[in-house]
Amino acid sequence: MTDAPGGVDRPALARAVAVDPVLFAEAYWGRRPLLTRAGELAGPGAFTGLLSRDAVDELLSERGLRTPFLRVADRGNVLPASAFTGGGGPGAEVGDQVVDDKVMRLYADGATLVLQGLHRIWPPLTDYTRRLGAELRQPVQANAYLTPAGSQGFATHYDTHDVFVLQVDGSKRWRIHEPVLADPLECQGWGARADEVGAVAEGPPALDAVLAPGDALYLPRGWLHSAQTRDGSSLHLTLGVRAPTRYALVEELLNLAARDRRLRASLPFGLDVADPAAVGPELERTVEALRDWLRTVDPAEVAGRLRERAWPAERPAPVRPLAQLDFAERLGADDRITVRDGLRWRLHDDGPEHVVLRLTGRTLRFPAYCAAAVRAALEPGPHRVGDLPGLDDADRLVLARRLLREALAVAA
Secondary structure, three states, X not given: OEEEOOOOOOOOHHHXXXXXXXXXXXXXXXXXXXXXXXXXXXXXXXXXXXXXXXXXXXXXHHOOOEOOOEEEEXXXXXXXXXXXXXXXXXXXXXXXXXXXXHHHHHHHOOOEEEEOOHHHHOHHHHHHHHHHHHHHOOOEEEEEEEEOOOOOOOOOEOOOOEEEEEEEEEOEEEEEEOOOOOOOOOOOOHHHHXXXXXXXXOOOOOEEEEEOOOOEEEEOOOOEEEEXXXXXXXXXXXXXXXXXXXXXXXXXXXXXXXXXXXXXOOOOOOOOOOOHHHHHHHHHHHHHHHHHHHOOOOHHHHHHHHHHHHHHHXXXXXXXXXXXXXXXXXXXXXXXXXXXXXXXXXXXXXXXXXXXXXXOOEEEEEEHHHHHHHHHHHOOOOEEHHXXXXXXXXXXXXXXXXXXXXXXXXXX
C-alpha cells in the first residue's frame, strides 16, 4: 500500500520563520508567538513575489473578482456585499462582481479590504501555500489585508487556527495578548467571549511590535491580537493553518463507537434524564462500555477517517485542461510525465484482478497487471512513458493517457 502526498522541491517554511524547523516545532508551534524580522529572512522585499500593491489593483479591477473573495470592514463592522459589488454587464448573469470604483471610495474613506481565498486565485500564492502545506502536512489558506493609514479593520480577537502574518508593504502595529481560552476549537470562536477578550486587551500585551516590510509573525490559535496602521497604509498576508486536534480524534472515535451495540442501546424505559441520581448509574455503565470498546480500536480505521476529513481541504496544483488534453493526444513513448504536484493518493489491491486508486472524492480501478506502472508513474518523477514497468508499449501509452486525462499526471 502506498500513501503519497506529491513532491516538494524547496522549503517554504523558511520564508516565514528563521529558526530551525525542529526548534520551531518544539518551542513555538501551537505554544507561543514568534516574531521574525526582515533581516533574518530575505529583506524588505521578501514577500512582494507573493503579492504586491500592483497585484491587489489587478485583482480588484481586471480579474472579475466576486464575493466572497473580497470582504470590506469599516471600523470593526463587515459591510454588506451590496456596498461594493454590482452586475457583471451584458450577457453575464452575475450579480456580485466587485466594482472597482465602489471599492476605491470605501478604501479612501478608511475601510479595510480583505482579499480572501487567494490560494485559489493568485498563482504565486497557490504555489506557495501548496508547498507550505506539504511541509506542514496541513492545508493552508491565504488572505490579504489592505488597510489605509490610521485605521484598524478589526477589534481585538483570536483565531481558531494558527496564522503566519507576512508584512508585504507599509507597516502595522500589532498588539498580542495571551489567550483567554487556550487552543480553541472552531466551534469556540471569540464572539462568545467578547467581554473577556476586551478586558484582557485593556491590559499590557505579551508582544507589542511594529511589522515593517519583510517582517513575519507566527501566532498560535487562541492568542489575542489587534493591528493598526499609523502614518501610511499597510498590506499584509495571513496564512491560516487548520491543524488537526485531539478533539478530531475524539469525534471520529465516537463515530466509530456507533458499531458497539451496548453504546447504541436505549436508556431504561421511563428514565428521568433530568435527575442526576437516575442518570448516574447509566453514565457509569456507558463509560465502562466505551472504555471496553476503545481498547479494540484499530488506528488504521481512525487514520482513514481523518484522511477523509483532511484530503478534501487540499487541492493539487492547477491543470491547464486544453494543454493537458493536447499533450495526451500526441503522447509518445519518449515523452515524460510526472505526478501532479500535491496529489493525494492511495493504491491497494481489490481482489486478484484489480487494484484501486483512492483519491480525494473519487476512486479509480485498474487491472492488477497495471499496479507497478501506476505506482511508478505517481511517485515523484519525471518518468519516461516507455519505461513504465510491467507493460508492453501499447499498454504504457493507454495507461499514461488515462493518468493525464484523469489529471493525476502532467507533462514533466
